[in-house]
Amino acid sequence: MCPLPKLHERAPVNIHDPSLGHRGVDLAYARTRPHDLVLQYPPDTEHGTVEHFMPRWVPVFAVHDGSITYAGPLGAAWSVVIDHDNGWASQYGNLEHLFVTPTSRSMHRARARAGDVLGYVGAARPGMFKSLHFELWTGDDARGFQDIDPMRHISKVLPLPWADPGPN
Numbered sequence: 001m002c003p004l005p006k007l008h009e010r011a012p013v014n015i016h017d018p019s020l021g022h023r024g025v026d027l028a029y030a031r032t033r034p035h036d037l038v039l040q041y042p043p044d045t046e047h048g049t050v051e052h053f054m055p056r057w058v059p060v061f062a063v064h065d066g067s068i069t070y071a072g073p074l075g076a077a078w079s080v081v082i083d084h085d086n087g088w089a090s091q092y093g094n095l096e097h098l099f100v101t102p103t104s105r106s107m108h109r110a111r112a113r114a115g116d117v118l119g120y121v122g123a124a125r126p127g128m129f130k131s132l133h134f135e136l137w138t139g140d141d142a143r144g145f146q147d148i149d150p151m152r153h154i155s156k157v158l159p160l161p162w163a164d165p166g167p168n
Contacts, residue, residue: 003061003092004060004132008029010030013029024133025149026132027134028131029053054131058121060132064114066090067083067112068080068103068109068110068112069089077124079092080100080119082112089136089137089145092119094131095121136149
């Protein structure tokens with residue numbers, strides 16, 4: 001399952017720049033032509049670049065059932081880590097709002113189900129372009145986790161439950 005919904009008939013794309021040196025992917029939505037949705041999501045704003053856009057209030061979904069091992073601040077944004085109890089874990093970063101209870105590794109682990117809304121997409125710092133930072137890890141708490149390329153495993157992009165008006 002993909003952690004972001006389908007918007008304007010588009011699935012999210014990876015906008016990650018490998019030269020930044022961090023693992024995982026950064027997900028946003030691609031413009032289909034130069035002036036595509038520029039009035040709604042202007043370039044050089046937190047909601048748009050020349051090539052991509054990210055509306056406000058885009059929900060972030062848990063990709064699989066599991067235990068929330070961390071939900072709290074990471075830099076200037078919120079982050080959630082879910083241990084899927086099957087040798088996999090997922091991390092969701094750059095969240096603007098959390099819909100799960102903030103926690104730490106020493107607290108009781110709340111459960112998340114696939115498709116639960118964890119929060120809204122935000123930005124790593126105020127004023128930056130919004131995107132979801134998403135990582136997948138394999139391993140376990142005892143031996144540690146190793147990151148893998150999540151794009152090979154993202155499937156099934158869900159539409160939002162309300163009508164998607166499509167491009168204007």
